[in-house]
Amino acid sequence: MVLRPLRSVPPCDNAKLADAWLEQLGAALSDPRCDRSVLCRNALAELAYPDYASNWETAVEDSSLPLATRLALGALDPRNVTLEPEYYSDCDDARFQRVKPLLWLWYSFDRTVLGGQNVWLGVELRRVLARHIFKRCGENFKAFQHVEFSFGYNLEVGDNVVVHRHVLLDDRGGIVLGNRVSISDYANIYSHTHSIVEQKDVTNATTVIEDGVRITYHATVLAGVHVHEQGMVGAMALATKDVRPYHVYVGIPAKSVRVKPNAPQASEILRTSRDRQGGD
Numbered sequence: 001m002v003l004r005p006l007r008s009v010p011p012c013d014n015a016k017l018a019d020a021w022l023e024q025l026g027a028a029l030s031d032p033r034c035d036r037s038v039l040c041r042n043a044l045a046e047l048a049y050p051d052y053a054s055n056w057e058t059a060v061e062d063s064s065l066p067l068a069t070r071l072a073l074g075a076l077d078p079r080n081v082t083l084e085p086e087y088y089s090d091c092d093d094a095r096f097q098r099v100k101p102l103l104w105l106w107y108s109f110d111r112t113v114l115g116g117q118n119v120w121l122g123v124e125l126r127r128v129l130a131r132h133i134f135k136r137c138g139e140n141f142k143a144f145q146h147v148e149f150s151f152g153y154n155l156e157v158g159d160n161v162v163v164h165r166h167v168l169l170d171d172r173g174g175i176v177l178g179n180r181v182s183i184s185d186y187a188n189i190y191s192h193t194h195s196i197v198e199q200k201d202v203t204n205a206t207t208v209i210e211d212g213v214r215i216t217y218h219a220t221v222l223a224g225v226h227v228h229e230q231g232m233v234g235a236m237a238l239a240t241k242d243v244r245p246y247h248v249y250v251g252i253p254a255k256s257v258r259v260k261p262n263a264p265q266a267s268e269i270l271r272t273s274r275d276r277q278g279g280d
């Protein structure tokens with residue numbers, strides 16, 4: 001293994017523009033009177049349909065424009081879009097409608113020319129939005145492109161958390177991410193599950209990922225699982241049960257293959273969910 005810390009990259013020529021845009025968005029969102037749907041619509045129109053940004057209201061009604069163009073313009077406003085969680089009976093509509101415009105801006109930005117793989121700007125924008133979406137968002141939150149949530153408002157995030165591309169954070173039953181957690185590409189973290197008999201029978205259970213945990217590439221953590229401090233879920237693993245602190249779990253279902261060499265005394269780390277509940 002070779003230590004390869006990230007190197008610094010000089011800012012792009014348009015960094016000042018980007019800073020000013022982010023500041024404008026951040027200031028607008030900090031104003032409690034902000035109409036978040038209009039803010040989202042304006043931002044997306046300016047990014048994707050600049051010719052219609054200043055006359056959006058008349059353009060969507062303009063019968064001389066192709067129907068598909070009017071539909072696409074309409075979809076810049078989150079009120080014209082339905083997101084999957086809106087169908088869930090356990091979705092708190094009042095809370096979801098507050099965050100929906102920001103989720104729509106987040107997801108849509110990732111599909112624009114400006115967004116997606118544009119690392120610095122994407123990370124900064126998502127940081128601005130996350131503060132107004134999540135239940136709690138710590139310092140230095142870093143999310144790459146195409147991360148998806150269920151409700152967004154049921155997610156607690158500690159300091160220095162990194163979420164890589166194409167991660168699903170299903171916070172329907174709640175997800176708590178501790179400090180310095182890293183979620184690798186294409187990982188899935190769930191907090192709801194369905195009965196094997198009746199699909200409509202849904203159980204929500206908070207999933208907890210403690211400080212220093214790494215959920216690695218393509219791994220899945222099921223609802224209600226508690227991944228303890230410094231635990232690691234290996235590539236492609238399926239964590240169906242709690243992961244012990246400092247242990248490395250791999251496979252389906254995930255099992256411990258080793259204890260990290262930096263782990264403290266075994267007696268302190270070999271805890272299971274049963275131990276926590278006082279069982280055998």
Ligand SMILES: CC(C)(COP(=O)(O)OP(=O)(O)OC[C@H]1O[C@@H](n2cnc3c(N)ncnc32)[C@H](O)[C@@H]1OP(=O)(O)O)[C@@H](O)C(=O)NCCC(=O)NCCS
Nearest residue numbers: 182184214216217232233234235236237248250251257258
């Ligand atoms: C979890 C991981 C770090 C384990 O690495 P390790 O501690 O060096 O473990 P080893 O390679 O010694 O493997 C131990 C055993 O588990 C198996 N194993 C390792 N990773 C596995 C995986 N993801 N799935 C299934 N089995 C795995 C090995 O084949 C080996 O089995 P064996 O004893 O029968 O030969 C590594 O497999 C992994 O998933 N890496 C993901 C990449 C990564 O680091 N991502 C972080 C990005 S933030």
